[in-house]
Amino acid sequence: MIRPVGLVRVFVVISAISAILPILLILRTQPFLNIIPQNIRDEITARQVLSLPPLSPHWRRKAMMFKIDNSNQRFLTIGIPTVRRQHSNYFLETLDSLLNCTNQENIPNIFIVIFLADFNATWKYEMANIIEQRYSKIVRDGTLQIIEAPAEFYPSLDNLHHTYNDSIAKRKWRSKQNVDYAFLWLYSKELSKYYMQMEDDIFTVPGYLNVIKEFIEAQKTDWTCLEFSELGFIGKVYHSKYLEKLAKTVLLFYEEQPVDYTFLYFNILNLQGSRIIRRPTLFQHVGFHSSLPGKIQPLKDKFFDDIKKTLHGDNPPAKVLTTLKISPDFLPDLAYSKIDGYFWAQSAPVVDDTVHVLFDEPQNLEKVVILSGSQQHPTDKIENARLDACLSVKISGDNRIECFNNIFLGYSENGTLLANNLEKKLNTFMVTCLKVTFTKSQQWWLIIKEIAVFNYSQLDNLTESSELLTTRQSHGIIRQSHNLTESSELQNYSQLETISTESSELISTESSELLKTISRNHQNYSQLDNLTESSELLTTRQSHGIVRTTHN
Numbered sequence: 110m111i112r113p114v115g116l117v118r119v120f121v122v123i124s125a126i127s128a129i130l131p132i133l134l135i136l137r138t139q140p141f142l143n144i145i146p147q148n149i150r151d152e153i154t155a156r157q158v159l160s161l162p163p164l165s166p167h168w169r170r171k172a173m174m175f176k177i178d179n180s181n182q183r184f185l186t187i188g189i190p191t192v193r194r195q196h197s198n199y200f201l202e203t204l205d206s207l208l209n210c211t212n213q214e215n216i217p218n219i220f221i222v223i224f225l226a227d228f229n230a231t232w233k234y235e236m237a238n239i240i241e242q243r244y245s246k247i248v249r250d251g252t253l254q255i256i257e258a259p260a261e262f263y264p265s266l267d268n269l270h271h272t273y274n275d276s277i278a279k280r281k282w283r284s285k286q287n288v289d290y291a292f293l294w295l296y297s298k299e300l301s302k303y304y305m306q307m308e309d310d311i312f313t314v315p316g317y318l319n320v321i322k323e324f325i326e327a328q329k330t331d332w333t334c335l336e337f338s339e340l341g342f343i344g345k346v347y348h349s350k351y352l353e354k355l356a357k358t359v360l361l362f363y364e365e366q367p368v369d370y371t372f373l374y375f376n377i378l379n380l381q382g383s384r385i386i387r388r389p390t391l392f393q394h395v396g397f398h399s400s401l402p403g404k405i406q407p408l409k410d411k412f413f414d415d416i417k418k419t420l421h422g423d424n425p426p427a428k429v430l431t432t433l434k435i436s437p438d439f440l441p442d443l444a445y446s447k448i449d450g451y452f453w454a455q456s457a458p459v460v461d462d463t464v465h466v467l468f469d470e471p472q473n474l475e476k477v478v479i480l481s482g483s484q485q486h487p488t489d490k491i492e493n494a495r496l497d498a499c500l501s502v503k504i505s506g507d508n509r510i511e512c513f514n515n516i517f518l519g520y521s522e523n524g525t526l527l528a529n530n531l532e533k534k535l536n537t538f539m540v541t542c543l544k545v546t547f548t549k550s551q552q553w554w555l556i557i558k559e560i561a562v563f564n565y566s567q568l569d570n571l572t573e574s575s576e577l578l579t580t581r582q583s584h585g586i587i588r589q590s591h592n593l594t595e596s597s598e599l600q601n602y603s604q605l606e607t608i609s610t611e612s613s614e615l616i617s618t619e620s621s622e623l624l625k626t627i628s629r630n631h632q633n634y635s636q637l638d639n640l641t642e643s644s645e646l647l648t649t650r651q652s653h654g655i656v657r658t659t660h661n
């Protein structure tokens with residue numbers, strides 16, 4: 110039955126749409142609005158949805174092909190409609206990719222709802238069984254839900270409005286697809302806080318869920334739709350509370366508009382002025398065959414590059430700064446962050462361009478690896494560059510960074526900068542900043558796909574030797590290094606002036622060689638021979654570093 114409230118709401122939507130988008134003024138009386146549906150309990154139909162019937166909870170249970178009791182709300186529901194395809198079917202690979210790329214501990218935070226949206230019952234039951242066998246554990250615990258819709262849900266799919274000069278077959282396909290989505294959203298709207306639309310022929314990258322979480326958290330203003338793919342209707346995230354409204358909007362225009370357009374209008378109607386796309390994107394098409402027979406789907410999301418981080422560095426907190434041109438889609442920090450993503454400079458490096466990794470706290474380093482280029486852009490790699498460790502830096506207001514007391518670590522080879530055994534090269538010196546300097550101009554842009562920094566955790570193992578040091582001696586050195594690391598203004602080692610001779614044997618030959626080098630290059634550090642008296646600033650880790658030096 111059409112209730113007055115429902116009509117008012119429907120017409121509010123209609124007038125809002127009409128006012129904003131004159132193109133949609135072609136709205137005419139929908140056949141399914143004219144027909145007052147039967148009062149069917151426990152069933153829903155698209156017509157009823159538009160007339161806002163009180164929905165019985167039973168229709169959801171009926172829709173489940175394996176009945177389960179829905180547990181508590183989770184973080185995200187991933188909805189995937191699928192139909193029988195004549196050619197290749199990537200559906201199981203899609204599920205594999207989504208599941209394999211989700212950490213085990215994140216599984217209880219998601220639901221995946223698979224909507225078998227074909228009218229072919231044989232296929233539906235075959236498919237449901239295949240899925241159930243393959244993923245029985247998560248089907249049984251309700252994480253993976255397989256649903257079907259009653260045929261009565263669908264309005265007429267004949268004599269459809271002729272828009273976009275689409276063929277009859279395409280109009281039918283696209284109109285049914287609209288109704289499919291609406292059903293899936295209505296089913297899913299209470300399962301979780303957020304909902305993500307997926308297609309049945311995608312693959313993704315590990316950790317996509319954390320990226321989504323972080324991107325949601327990073328939003329400072331209200332949003333309607335966050336996009337994690339550029340393509341069609343893939344990787345679009347909604348607040349579940351908007352799903353019913355979205356379903357109604359799509360149903361209102363189920364004849365006229367393909368869903369890929371309606372969802373964009375919906376953003377505008379819901380006052381999100383522009384698209385919010387997270388780049389790099391997280392989902393990519395595998396399929397070339399669309400579910401519309403004969404329709405080829407060759408789209409490839411231009412922002413998706415399947416770059417996985419492989420080195421798993423410790424990467425202590427740091428900022429990545431560069432003189433290269435930055436695009437907001439591929440920020441330098443992405444190369445360093447633990448989530449997937451990469452830095453793609455929008456200019457070709459020239460001589461003396463730099464990339465700096467500026468640590469929040471100075472670090473004892475063991476190894477640094479910087480990888481460049483990607484599978485799809487192998488030429489965008491580091492051609493000629495050197496890597497230095499900087500012990501002190503000066504930062505001026507406009508994010509310009511100047512390094513002092515640099516220690517050369519190595520040159521790039523075949524697109525990679527690798528520096529290991531740094532505990533020997535750097536000794537106990539804590540590194541404030543890493544600096545990549547391009548030594549020749551290059552023709553291509555630059556992708557830095559991963560920066561991995563390993564800090565010097567072995568220091569923790571040297572506790573036993575600490576009796577080699579007198580408290581006084583260690584305190585002296587520690588106080589200095591503490592001052593060095595604490596003071597962001599520190600440009601040089603003039604503070605070391607007060608060091609007393611007493612502890613000079615603590616500095617190994619190697620480190621004094623190193624200091625001499627620094628000294629030659631930058632300053633006169635002969636004062637280092639003098640170490641000062643104790644203070645209370647000793648930390649265990651720092652003293653271990655010194656003990657190690659003594660061993661050497």
Ligand SMILES: *[C@@H]1O[C@H](CO)[C@@H](O)[C@H](O)[C@H]1NC(C)=O
Pocket residue numbers: 202205206209
């Ligand atoms: C997903 O993991 C399963 C084993 O858990 C493996 O058999 C399958 O090949 C993986 N699929 C993909 C696409 O990585």
Ligand SMILES: *[C@@H]1O[C@H](CO)[C@@H](O)[C@H](O)[C@H]1NC(C)=O
Pocket residue numbers: 193229230231232235
């Ligand atoms: C329905 O699906 C089954 C199983 O995939 C298939 O064998 C059959 O031909 C299909 N029927 C129609 C009418 O397409």
Ligand SMILES: *[C@@H]1O[C@H](CO)[C@@H](O)[C@H](O)[C@H]1NC(C)=O
Pocket residue numbers: 274
């Ligand atoms: C509409 O499609 C038909 C058949 O594909 C084609 O012949 C006709 O030129 C198209 N009209 C427009 C305006 O594109």
Ligand SMILES: *[C@@H]1O[C@H](CO)[C@@H](O)[C@H](O)[C@H]1NC(C)=O
Pocket residue numbers: 423424425426473564565566567568
């Ligand atoms: C190494 O870096 C990680 C990540 O920042 C940090 O948790 C750890 O404490 C560091 N270890 C040492 C020895 O500095």
Ligand SMILES: *[C@@H]1O[C@H](CO)[C@@H](O)[C@H](O)[C@H]1NC(C)=O
Pocket residue numbers: 482523524
């Ligand atoms: C250079 O790196 C590419 C891939 O990054 C690799 O295929 C090639 O074998 C490497 N060449 C050398 C000489 O190491």
Ligand SMILES: *[C@@H]1O[C@H](CO)[C@@H](O)[C@H](O)[C@H]1NC(C)=O
Pocket residue numbers: 566567570
């Ligand atoms: C520290 O010592 C323990 C036990 O000797 C060893 O298992 C561990 O790997 C060491 N850690 C490092 C970082 O060397």
Ligand SMILES: *[C@@H]1O[C@H](CO)[C@@H](O)[C@H](O)[C@H]1NC(C)=O
Pocket residue numbers: 600601602603
């Ligand atoms: C070294 O530091 C002192 C005091 O902080 C400062 O006056 C001096 O200019 C610095 N020298 C260099 C070369 O930066």
Ligand SMILES: *[C@@H]1O[C@H](CO)[C@@H](O)[C@H](O)[C@H]1NC(C)=O
Pocket residue numbers: 588592604605607
């Ligand atoms: C080192 O820091 C302490 C307190 O943090 C301060 O009292 C002392 O003067 C500093 N020493 C030098 C040489 O800067």
Ligand SMILES: *[C@@H]1O[C@H](CO)[C@@H](O)[C@H](O)[C@H]1NC(C)=O
Pocket residue numbers: 633634635
């Ligand atoms: C370094 O300083 C010491 C004493 O402060 C002085 O004797 C020596 O000549 C200086 N060396 C250089 C290279 O400036």
Ligand SMILES: *[C@@H]1O[C@H](CO)[C@@H](O)[C@H](O)[C@H]1NC(C)=O
Pocket residue numbers: 606608609610635636638639
């Ligand atoms: C080191 O300390 C000794 C004794 O305190 C002093 O005579 C000497 O001048 C100091 N050296 C430097 C370079 O400051």
